[in-house]
Amino acid sequence: MSAHPVQGSRLVGFLAAGSGLAVASNYYAQPLLPLLAQHFGVGTVQAGLVVTLSQIGYIVGLILLVPLGDRLERRALLTGTSALTALSLLGMALSPTFHVLVAMAVLAGLTSVTAQIIVPLAAHLAAPERRGRTVSTVMSGLLLGILLARTASGAIAELGGWRAVYLVAACLMAAFALLCRRWLPRIEPTAQGSYLSLLASIFRLFREEPVLRRRGLMGAMSYGAFGAFWTSMAFMLGERHGFSEGVIGLFALVGAAGAVCARFAGRLADAGWARLSTGGFLMLSAGSWWLLYAGEGSLIAFAAGIVLFDLGVQGAHISNQSEVYRLRPDARSRLTTCYMSCYFTGGAIGSGLSAVLYHAHGWAGVCVLGAVMGGLAVIVWAATELSWPLAAMQRHGA
DSSP, X not given: OOSOTTTTSTHHHHHHHHHHHHHHTTTTTGGGHHHHHHHHTOOHHHHHHHHHHHHHHHHHHHHHTTTHHHHSOHHHHHHHHHHHHHHHHHHHHTOSSHHHHHHHXXXXXXXXXXXXXXXXXXXXXXXXXXXXXXXXXXXXXXXXXXXXXHHHHHHHHHHHOHHHHHHHHHHHHHHHXXXXXXXXXXXXXXXXXXXXXXXHHHHHHHHHOHHHHHHHHHHHHHHHHHHHHHHHHHHHHHHHHOOOHHHHHHHHHHHHHHHHHTTHHHHHHHTTOHHHHHHHHHHHHHHTHHHHHGGGTOHHHHHHHHHHHHHHHHHHHHHXXXXXXXXXXXXXXXXXXXXXXXXXXXXXXXXXXXXXXXHHHHHHHHHHHHHHHHHHHHHHHHHHXXXXXXHHHHHTTO
């Protein structure tokens, strides 16, 4: 195996597509929430549990499964987790009751951390001077998976019902598992020791690395706002504008434009501007909530807000990960566990609060929640990292 096989090869495209496909498993439900609520006879808050609890399952998978990327041969690990996700999605498609659906969603979330095994793998294989760009490409695939899952889910549900969504997803994940086994190179572990010592080292990393703690907190606030928006958007568009699941899913295509534009965040990180650019991305996503709030009356403002919001969230995320992966090259899977556990904890909190606030205060309550979480991320950045961007500007002669 060459030193950096991911550079200039089709493998990075495969990794980006795989990360998006894996993480999409947690988001097919979002445009389907009104449909699921009607089918199973539950309220909006209960329907929102499909998303919230799947994200909690994802967090558990981050803690229990992702660190194994440093300890086990990663091709076999990725093949196994992908196959288990396929089985969980099949279970969702065949669920006879809402409780079974939720249980299968949690299992799908637990095993779909395949995406977070792929990202540090790509960083490990990339040349140092291209690591930011490689990570940004894979992360763009991941976020496109999150966003386009909504579009595909809405379209398939209109044609064949909500069960067809999960049947198709199960087949795609099964195919990805087979291709992982066939196409990925064998990658030797970078860590020794028992599983328990591996888990213990996660907490040690978090304690010893202040950059990891800061970036984790900013990521949690940013993704909390993201979860708040996408969890309740379907309810608002359905009730306020009368859109079907298919049309609601199309709004994710607008967000995908912002996600693609955010790829330049990787180039900024490679050039040493990640600390400065993080603040700009966070302020962009926090400020976009004014346009998203106006979306109840103006779809043009709503679409513009989605582009700016997703651009800001994805750009900040890429910047955060670029800084985190510089810390311990031999522990990138465990660094991913630390950072992404914070990230998805914020997302789960944002999703849960969003469903409650929408029920109580409508879209305005969701927008206040998102703006507050986004504003807190900006405050954390300004309080902990503002001195670094100023120093960087002086070094670059700005």
